Amino acid sequence: MEGYTASELMSIVAMQGFAGISLFSVLLLMALGLAIIFGQMGVINMAHGEFMTIGAYTTFLLSSMAGEFGLVDYYFPVAIIVSFLVAFGVGYLTEWALIRHLYARPLDTLLATWGLSLMLQQIFRTVFGAREVSPAMPGWLQGSWQPTDAIDIPINGLFVLGLTVLLTTAVLYYLYKSRSGVKMRATTQNRMMAGAVGINTKRVDRFTFALGCGIAGVAGAAFTTIASTGPTTGSLYIVDTFMVVVFGGAASLFGTIASAFAIAEAQSIMEFFMSGSMAKVLTLLFVVGVLMIRPEGLFSVKVRK
Amino acid sequence: MLQVSDLKVSYGQSEVIHGIALEVEMNETVAVMGRNGMGKTTLFKSLIGALSASAGDISLDGKSVTSMESYDRVKHGIAYVPQGRMIFPTLTVEENIRTGLSSTGKRNIPEDIFALFPVLWDMRKRKGGNLSGGQQQQLAIARALVTDPKVLLLDEPTEGIQPSIIKDIANVLNEIRKLREISIIVSEQVLSFTMAIADRIIVIEKGNFIREDRREEVDEAQISKYLSV
Numbered sequence: 228m229e230g231y232t233a234s235e236l237m238s239i240v241a242m243q244g245f246a247g248i249s250l251f252s253v254l255l256l257m258a259l260g261l262a263i264i265f266g267q268m269g270v271i272n273m274a275h276g277e278f279m280t281i282g283a284y285t286t287f288l289l290s291s292m293a294g295e296f297g298l299v300d301y302y303f304p305v306a307i308i309v310s311f312l313v314a315f316g317v318g319y320l321t322e323w324a325l326i327r328h329l330y331a332r333p334l335d336t337l338l339a340t341w342g343l344s345l346m347l348q349q350i351f352r353t354v355f356g357a358r359e360v361s362p363a364m365p366g367w368l369q370g371s372w373q374p375t376d377a378i379d380i381p382i383n384g385l386f387v388l389g390l391t392v393l394l395t396t397a398v399l400y401y402l403y404k405s406r407s408g409v410k411m412r413a414t415t416q417n418r419m420m421a422g423a424v425g426i427n428t429k430r431v432d433r434f435t436f437a438l439g440c441g442i443a444g445v446a447g448a449a450f451t452t453i454a455s456t457g458p459t460t461g462s463l464y465i466v467d468t469f470m471v472v473v474f475g476g477a478a479s480l481f482g483t484i485a486s487a488f489a490i491a492e493a494q495s496i497m498e499f500f501m502s503g504s505m506a507k508v509l510t511l512l513f514v515v516g517v518l519m520i521r522p523e524g525l526f527s528v529k530v531r532k
Numbered sequence: 533m534l535q536v537s538d539l540k541v542s543y544g545q546s547e548v549i550h551g552i553a554l555e556v557e558m559n560e561t562v563a564v565m566g567r568n569g570m571g572k573t574t575l576f577k578s579l580i581g582a583l584s585a586s587a588g589d590i591s592l593d594g595k596s597v598t599s600m601e602s603y604d605r606v607k608h609g610i611a612y613v614p615q616g617r618m619i620f621p622t623l624t625v626e627e628n629i630r631t632g633l634s635s636t637g638k639r640n641i642p643e644d645i646f647a648l649f650p651v652l653w654d655m656r657k658r659k660g661g662n663l664s665g666g667q668q669q670q671l672a673i674a675r676a677l678v679t680d681p682k683v684l685l686l687d688e689p690t691e692g693i694q695p696s697i698i699k700d701i702a703n704v705l706n707e708i709r710k711l712r713e714i715s716i717i718v719s720e721q722v723l724s725f726t727m728a729i730a731d732r733i734i735v736i737e738k739g740n741f742i743r744e745d746r747r748e749e750v751d752e753a754q755i756s757k758y759l760s761v
Contacts, residue, residue, distance in 0.1 A: 406630070406639075413620050413631040420618045423580050425606035425635025425679050478622070 238377035239499060247495035249384040249453055252391040255487040256446030257464055258471040259398055259480075264439035265469070266477040267415040268432070270326055271337040274344035275468065276461025278440040281317055281347070282310035282447025283456040284355060290362030290451075300365045307390070307448045314444025318437040326436055327429065330418065344462065351458035359457035368452055383452040390449050394442065399480060411435050474514050476524030486525055490514070533558045533715045534610075534683045539588035541571075541578045548574045550739045551588065554717075556683065559709065561716040563730035564741075565723070567759060571739040572719035573615050576687045579717075580612040581605045592683065607635045611681030615688045615719075617672040621661025625652055628660045628671055632678040644711065645674050648704055666697035670704070677708065684708075686718040690725050702728040721759055723752060 231239065257279055264272045286306040293302035325343065329336045364383070372380045402408040414421040414431040422428045450456070471490055475482030490510055497506035517525070534556040541549040549571050556562050566572055577583040579590060581602040590598050597605045606612075611632075619628050629641050629652070646653040649670045655663060660671060669689055676684060686705075690698045702725055708714060720726045726733055733750055735743040735758045743758070745751070 406634070409623065409627045409630050410634055412623055412627075416620045416622065417618060419582050419602075420614065420620070421631065422602035423582060423606065423612040423614065424632045424675055425603050426631060427601075427603045429601075 234377065238375070240496065241378050242380070243496045243499045244492065245380050245384060247492040248388055249381075250495055251488050251491035252384075252387040253446060253450055253453070253464070254467060254471050254491050255391050255484060256394065256449055257443060257468040258475075258483050258487050259395060260439040260442035260446065261468050261472050262475075262477075262480055262483040263398070263402075263442070264436055266472055266479070266483070267412070268330075268435055268439075269333055269415070270330075270436065271333060271340065272439070273337060273341040273465065274321070274347060275340075275439075275443055276463070276465035277344045277347040277351075278314045278318060278443035278461070279447040279450060279464065280351060280456065280458070280461035281314050282444030283451050283460065284351065284360075284447075285310040285313045285444065286448040286451045287355075287360050287362040287456060294363050299363050300367065303365050303368070303448075306362075307445055310444040310448040311441045312444075314447070315437045315441030318440025319433060321440070322433045322436040327432060330432070344465075348458045348462065355458070357458060359455040359460075361455040362451050364452060387449045387452060390445070394445060395484065398442065402480065407431075407434075470511075470514060474518065474524055476526040479524070479526040482524055482526030533560075533593065534717070535589075535591045535594075536579070537589050537591075539575075539578065539590065540586045541574050541583055542586045543574075547586070548739050549578065552736075552739075552741055554734075554741070556715045556717060558682075558713060558715055560732065561705070561709065561718065561730045563726035563733045564717065564719045564736050565721065565726060565733060565755065565759060566719075566736035567721070570736050572736060573687055574739075575736070576612070576614075576685050576717075576719060579685055580610060603635065606679050606681075609680070609682035611676035611679045611684050613669075613672045613676045613684070613686045613689060615691060617665075617668045619660040619663075619668050619671050619675070621659065623660055624657055625660055625663070625671055626656040629674050629678055632675040635679050638678075641678060645678060648677075648707060648711075649674050666693050666700075669693055669697075669701060673701075673704070681714060683715045683717065686716065688719055688721065690720065690722050698722065698725055699728075701725075705729050723755060723759065727752070 261272065261275050264270050264275065289302050289306040289309060290299065293299050321343065325339055326336060329339060368383045368386055370382050372382060372385065402412065410426050410431050414426055414428045418428050471487045472483055474490065475486030494506050494510050497509060536552060536554040539549055539552045540547055552575065564572055564575065574583065578585050581600060585598060589596055592608055592610060595608065597608055620631065629645065633641065651667055652671060652674055655667065660668065663671060689701055705716060706729055709716065718726065718730065727747065731747055733745050733747060733755065734741050735755060737758060
């Protein structure tokens with residue numbers, strides 16, 4: 228690390244650290260949905276990335292419409308909500324048509340949802356074309372914030388971070404404080420018994436799955452502010468997302484947050500000093516090492532079995 | 533209150549319950565006794581709807597619940613305490629009890645529940661999975677009671693629980709009968725426990741009811757023969 232002065236190094240760490248926080252935000256938004264679907268329900272949803280892409284394309288469509296009416300500065304909050312609703316709706320249909328038949332066969336959900344992911348990718352390609360698209364960015368999301376001369380923090384990154392904090396808090400509140408959160412956790416722990424204490428488990432399952440997909444849709448909307456969207460965008464993130472959920476401990480949302488942070492930060496700070504693939508290899512090695520010592524992930528809920 | 537007629541239950545091709553008939557009056561406690569593998573748990577699972585019946589009918593207050601799903605049966609007044617308790621281990625005690633409220637639409641846990649089970653009040657913030665076996669059993673009963681049942685099903689409530697707590701559970705069940713209009717069906721292998729709570733004792737063997745006595749007429753030696761291995 229010769230050739231950098233101490234203050235330059237500080238700025239590098241600050242800026243790369245913030246780039247890491249942007250990556251953390253997207254990973255966490257993706258992983259939140261998957262933590263509910265995979266961590267809580269045990270469904271291996273390989274199409275989760277495509278639900279994010281659905282959100283991204285929804286945002287793109289809305290931005291094109293907003294462009295025609297000259298509303299580019301205002302459409303984005305609406306786009307987030309619509310992305311959630313569209314992904315929620317598609318998730319709801321998917322649960323009804325596909326997933327509910329497979330709760331007793333967790334490995335089969337892997338194949339079924341992988342097939343679904345291929346179909347969705349082809350649909351995106353047919354409808355939107357293979358070329359990547361970018362929605363028009365509202366003016367207030369462009370530019371950067373400079374706390375000192377050497378540090379440049381992009382506004383869109385700050386916005387995505389804010390959205391992530393908001394959504395994570397909402398999900399945590401919903402799961403741990405609301406009455407339907409209790410029903411959801413009871414159902415995912417023991418479906419038969421939840422039915423036998425009077426919970427309509429089919430309805431809860433459908434809503435849970437759709438909620439996870441809806442959150443992926445929001446991740447997609449946020450994603451459009453930092454990168455462009457193509458038919459296979461979602462599949463690029465699915466492996467990382469599973470890694471975050473498994474590393475954090477499948478049943479623990481706090482673990483998911485910690486693990487998204489650790490992985491994203493390690494990756495982006497190392498990326499500056501070595502090649503991107505080397506950084507990835509080191510991250511993966513570290514994750515594998517930790518999982519060998521703690522197969523249940525970083526955080527796990529300890530109770531009598 | 534509860535009428536079961538010609539109930540048959542099968543796992544795939546093999547029939548395990550062969551046409552059972554059972555009638556339980558309001559405020560009556562019936563014990564179904566038998567060795568392991570005789571069909572007690574299968575019978576209870578089919579009553580709550582976790583297993584579907586291949587033939588026969590289950591009615592509550594004259595209304596057939598045979599084709600209903602579990603949650604709907606709970607709404608109509610059947611509650612279930614399974615073998616092995618099956619509380620939700622990572623939910624707190626309070627949340628565990630709350631799961632039973634969803635069928636009634638009530639917001640708060642009725643106070644008489646904690647009066648019956650004071651230990652659950654002390655433990656309400658703890659995770660259900662960290663309770664002892666006896667405490668988990670009380671939790672499972674409390675969770676079933678908040679659904680306001682007309683019929684309470686208890687599948688081997690004394691299994692794996694120390695003798696002093698077994699007495700407590702018998703006392704609680706008798707207390708519940710005094711407080712509420714409720715019928716109880718309990719499956720058991722411990723005769724002293726059923727003698728303390730049941731009005732009628734039925735013996736199940738290989739999926740059939742083979743003997744039925746009122747408690748006053750029970751010959752303990754006779755029934756023990758069906759229980760000992």
